[in-house]
Amino acid sequence: MSELAITVIGPDRPGIVADVAEALAEVGANLTDSTMTRLRGHFAMTLICVGPSGPEAEAALAPVVADGPLVATVRQVGAEATSTPIGEPYLMSVHGADRLGIVSALTRVLAETGGNLTDLTTRLSGPLYVLLAEVELPPGTAEGLAERLAEAAARLDVEVTLRRADSDML
């Protein structure tokens, strides 16, 4: 069955999830994986669903976005990509003064090591920028990666730590 990738984003208000979920339910869309969160006052939904065709889902969402500031996109995507873990789970914490290029520089170092990001959040809190990333690393690369991250972090004047993620987390 084909899957749809849907995003909805707009200024936060009560009822966005209910409106979107209801519209999709009416055309038989079954929501599978999703993240829905508030980003600096904007509410952002990213979800995968199965059931309706792309045009059906777009038509269902049209009334929800018609007179408001919400923006929705619907895209048909292939069946679930099989992604087997490439290695061991690690957590990277970064914090420091906000400046341009922190995410790009550090994620480039991760990518060059063959690390695969599986989850990443950033938060700007006053002058403090915080980046938290969960990454799978090829076996045996963590030590060298930690050194290269420390070098990149020093150039950005931010702090970075890389540590093994608990696999037995409650």
Place this chain on the structure above:
Amino acid sequence: MTAGQDCGLGDWTTAVLGDRGGVRSVLTAPVGVLSRAGEQVDPLADDVVRLAADLVATMRVSPGCVGLAAPQVGVGARVFAVDVTGHPKTLTSHGTFVLCNAEVVEASRWRLGREGCMSVPDLTGDVKRASRVVVQAVLPGTGAAVRLVTDGFEARALQHEIDHCLGRLFLDRVAGAHAVYQRKVYL
């Protein structure tokens, strides 16, 4: 003394620190001193005793504050104050005390818990900490060596403050990409 025995603070109280201490301003991240390991200190040095008194005084006037480390007031030294008395999560408590050159020598019973920090005022995070620790340190003003055995919230506070003295914030230990939260309650 057996390995797991608490030798307590003996007759040490904050009165050992002499004057009442002054309130210092608490720095917030990002600032370099919070990310640098503090220096070992001489627990009998006048400036260390004064710093200890100031940490207690500053902790006392800060609502909800159960611990304060020297880097948070801009001093790169391994000194911190703790007082978890009366906190609802407290099990064992040693009252108000200040430790110098403290280190965790035993840690067990790891648990996730939510913690905040005066130096990261708008965020909290889920951090895995030992809920039972043995800490060795020396006391300011007397230089006496202590070995504290504690648990629960006091154990968490000690690990948080010892981390400060090593240049670590709770942000360096949070449990996952979604384990940091905008603070909802300010005391």
